[in-house]
Amino acid sequence: MKNHRIKLTIAIAAALASSTGMALSQDAKFQGTVRIPVYNVPDSDFVDYTFGQVLQKAGYNVEYLKIDYTAHFTALEFGDVDLSPAVWGTSKDLIDKTVESGSVKNAGSAGVKTKETWWYPNYVGELCPGLPDWKALKDPACIKALSTSASGDQINYLGTPPDFAAYDDERIKALGLNVHITLPGTVGTMVATMQGAIQKKEPIIGWGMTPHWLYGSDQGKFVEFPEYDDRCPTDPSWGENPDAVWDCALSTGDIVKLYNVEFAEKAPDVLKIFDQFKLTSDDVAKGISRQDVDGVTPEQAAQEWIDANSGIWSSWLR
Structure with a gap:
């Protein structure tokens, strides 16, 4: 009888230890x-x-x-x-x-x-009335209206910091756009440069994104490029240009x-x-x-x- 009680006590203790160990394991913090x-x-x-x-x-x-x-x-x-x-x-x-x-x-x-693509202030739409359609950017009158002394005879475009995967060079080439890209060092510089241009009402198009207090506001609009398709980054035969990839916007x-x-x-x-x-x-x-x-x-x-x-x-x- 004594041995039976000892065995029962050991079994109960083992069960409690096992149960407690499981709880500790489940609740253990990294x-x-x-x-x-x-x-x-x-x-x-x-x-x-x-x-x-x-x-x-x-x-x-x-x-x-x-x-x-x-x-x-x-x-x-x-x-x-x-x-x-x-x-x-x-x-x-x-x-x-x-x-x-x-x-x-x-x-x-x-x-x-999220959304990322080219963005322009409202007054730029008055300089290039065909916007937001991207094809307006191929109009010689629009190119001239959106150029500056720094961009020469090309559209003044404010791009992204170098570590962004924006594919702007590929998009410009694929769609045959006449664009001069300025690359800011940081997103903060990008936004501040756009704000400065807006204050002076300079002709400018730049990279924009939402959510964002500026690019998501009513101060401007996004350029409407051909809608993204999974084939766009890899299949030249898809899209506007049958010989190039990235003839589209980024995906949302x-x-x-x-x-x-x-x-x-x-x-x-x-x-x-x-x-x-x-x-x-x-x-x-x-x-x-x-x-x-x-x-x-x-x-x-x-x-x-x-x-x-x-x-x-x-x-x-x-």
Whole structure:
């Protein structure tokens, strides 16, 4: 009888230990550092810092890695970056290539719709009445009206920072446009240059994107290029020019979330929060405006969102 009781006690203790161990395993918090990229780009950095600060509120260690946007896809693939909360869906070829490696997965939309293409202030539409149709940019009268002393006899076009995948050179060549490109060093410089041109009512077309406080406003419009098709970047026979690729706009889409597969296996608790993380287009536009217009840092803009939306982000941590 005594031996039976001892065996029963041991069995119960083992069961409790097993049960407790399972609970601890399920509730265990990742103890390492979560590495998140930032690119010195107001829209993406606002999203990245917002997610990072949510993790910090939950008690996780977070490191922000300053990196070139295009290069960060390779870093994500090789595990030098763990999570990427702010990938513009218009970078479709880069996303597809990274996911096809098998080392990275797409966690879906961050809740924000995106658009990237050429943009012009309203007064430019008066200088080139055929806009927003891209074919108006081939009209000699329009080319002359949209040129400056710096652009010569070409359209004055303000492009993107060098690390953007805008495919402007390919698009200009494929569509036979007569355009002089000026490349700004950063998105901040790009926006400030456009603002300066608007104040002086200079002839200009530039790269634009939404969500954004300027490009999403009623101060201008987007050029309407041939709509994106998956064949456009790879099949010359598709589209306006049968001998060239990129005779179309970039695709529209969402800000999507990518993660490294090995990291997800080590930190399923972090991935659970990552899956639930969502913002709105208005959130991002305001975050950009706070940086561009009011001069706050992306960290400060993210902190403001955190302070104002505890009811939203706290639900992701349950």
